[in-house]
Amino acid sequence: MKNIELINKRKEFVKLYFSGKYTQKEIADIINISEQSIVKWVKEIPAVQYAKIRSN
Numbered sequence: 001m002k003n004i005e006l007i008n009k010r011k012e013f014v015k016l017y018f019s020g021k022y023t024q025k026e027i028a029d030i031i032n033i034s035e036q037s038i039v040k041w042v043k044e045i046p047a048v049q050y051a052k053i054r055s056n
Contacts, residue, residue, distance in 0.1 A: 009033055013041055 009031050016027045024042065028035045 010041060013038065014045070017042070017045075 012031050013027055013033075016022050016030060017024075022030065024038045025035055028038045
């Protein structure tokens with residue numbers, strides 16, 4: 001996968017993820033990427049990392 005394609009998929013992922021309308025599996029299907037990648041990307045979102053720190 002080319003870098004620009006990956007960047008575009010990540011941007012689309014963020015948009016879909018924060019819309020709150022889709023599950024991680026649905027997003028993976030929509031942007032044609034593995035569920036494992038989606039799980040990894042969720043962990044890398046700064047807001048998710050911040051929430052984890054705050055909960056500890």
